[in-house]
Amino acid sequence: MSTYKTGTVTVTNGSTVVTGSGTAWAVALVAGGMFSSAGVAVPIASVTDDTHIVLDYNWPGTTATGAGYSIALENAAAASVVSLNTTLSRVLVTLSLAGITPDASGSLTDRAAITLGVGDKGFLFLHAEIGVAFAFYRWTGTSWDGPFPVANSAATGGVSSLVAGTGVTVDNTNPAIPVVKMANMANATVKGRTTAGTGAPEDLTMAQLDALQVASGKKREMLTANRTYYVRTDGSNSNTGLVDSAGGAFLTLQKAWDTVAALDLSIYAIVIQVRDGTYTAGINMTVMPLGGSGITIQGNTTTPANCFINATTNCFATSAPLPCGMTIQGFKLAFTGANLSAIRMSAPGTIVTLNMVLAGGSTSFAGAYNAAERGSRIIVSTGLTVSGNMSALCSADGGVIQFFGITVTLTGTPAFSWATMSATSFGLIMVSGVTFSGAATGTRYNVNSNGGINTGGGGASYIPGNSVGSAASPGWYL
Structure with a gap:
């Protein structure tokens, strides 16, 4: 039944x-x-x-x-x-x-207002008051049993108290439902943190965000104006390089270049100002900055001999394409060692030289000025003095070297062990309208492998030296 x-x-x-x-x-x-x-x-x-x-x-x-x-x-x-x-x-x-309340705030007062009997055994009540941990109570039929804490996602403990805080507000009508939102922020800002250590998010301007990214190496600093870096023999590479003093300038040219190479120059120009003194190393430009309207590396333009780079490496060398034109001026350069140059370009770009003294260097084939890559160009402008022995004054090995109607002064009768000028591998030397003051020894020129030298009709003895030059076809000499 x-x-x-x-x-x-x-x-x-x-x-x-x-x-x-x-x-x-x-x-x-x-x-x-x-x-x-x-x-x-x-x-x-x-x-x-x-x-x-x-x-x-x-x-x-x-x-x-x-x-x-x-x-x-x-x-x-x-x-x-x-x-x-x-x-x-x-x-x-x-x-x-069996159910879950509250439909109001879930306070113990709300719980007490519910009328339950023996038949309601098993009824569940969620306690969700502000400032206390979430908990369940269970009706036994005659009384409430509990509280039983609500476990977190790992079931290792009770849920944290429901309390308003940064980015979290509590609905006064139903505090069991927190309202979570981002903290208020100023216009044209992002949330981040510049203060050391952990803590609440802060409003960051775009400039502050850029500075953080630059400091972390995630972004290049972009110039908003022309800038000058200083190098001095009493400087330090731990300085900023932005002040012309012992406490502000860099110690080495390479440090100055590495700093510049990490920049985005935008539409602005950079000057590396090197003060008087003797430096044992120049610059190896393996990394380049972005953009720019011009880069100037400058010593003493009035008395170049006072700013002396006496190196056992190339004084200035590029192995990456220049992003903009470069000017090197006001230096005395010595480059002692095998196959070295005062200026060597192994990548496309243009370098203009002014007020330079070539004090001598490598006697193995290289050339004081060496355009060693197609697309590389060295423009030799006013104030060039040659005072020491070397393998060659100019060597165009695929690139272009141009002299523009200047006077080249040779002092002490320098000796060129290879040739005064050499062009090979489609390299080109343009030396028309140049006045050579002084004498030199060595072969005047050497042209081969489609290289060429244009003297503007200066003749076979136009280039300094005491030995006849040679042009092996398809090389040419004009």
Whole structure:
């Protein structure tokens, strides 16, 4: 026999109304059947709701409160679906008696306002007040059991208290739902941090963001004006290079170049100002800056001998394309060692030289001025003095060397061990309109492998030397 007997009832002698406590007659789909209590049974006429039913006739038994009872479902009008009713009733009763509140703020005061009985056993309540940890309470049927903390994602502890903070506000209507947003920020800024250590995010301007990226090496500094770096024999490479003093200038030319090479010059110009003194190394330009309207490396333009680079390497050498024109001026250069140059270009670009003294150097084939790559060009302008021995004054090995109507002064009769000028591998030397003052020894010129020298019709003895030059076809000399 299938019966329903959840809860208790109140019956009154002479009345057809039965009142239930903890019952769910409507939910359980009781639609008739035989009601019995204390040994008396009366058919059910109708079910009003979960806690009220009407009998077919007045209750003949004694009046009783909180009495046990039983409804025989087999006799109900829905007897053909008794099994289904029973299953559904269990599901619905469970769902109706187990839930999660609050629908307000979830305070303990809200919990106390809920009226629950024995039949509500298992009801769950979420405590979500401001300033306390999230917790569940469970109704045992007679009292609240708990709190049970809500575990975090790793199930290793309770959820932190719901408290307003930076970027987090709490809805006063329902503090169980935090409102999370980014902190307020000023116009045209981004969130980041310039203050040392960890902490709250700060408003950063675009300039501050650029500075952070530059400092971290993630971005080149972009110039917004022309800039000068200084090099002095009493400087230090730990300085900024931006002040012309012992405490501000760099010590070496290479440090100055490495600093410049890390920049984005944009549309601006750079000057590396080298003060008087003797330096044992020049610049090896393996990395180039971006952009720029011009780069000037400058010594003493009035008395070049006072700014002396006495190197055992190339004094100035490029192995990457120049991003803009370069001027080198006001130096005395010595380059002692095998196959060395005062200025050697091994990549495309243009270098203009002015007010230079070539004090001598390598006697193995190289050339004081060496344009060693197609697209490389050295322009020799005013104030060139040659005062020492070397393999060649000029060597165009694929590039171009141009003299523009200047006077080249030779002092002390320098000796050129290879040739005064050499052009090979499609290299070109343009030396028309030049006045050579003084004498030299060595072969005047050497041209081969499609190289060429244009003297503007100066003749075979135009270039200094004491030995006849040679031009092997398809090389040429004009």
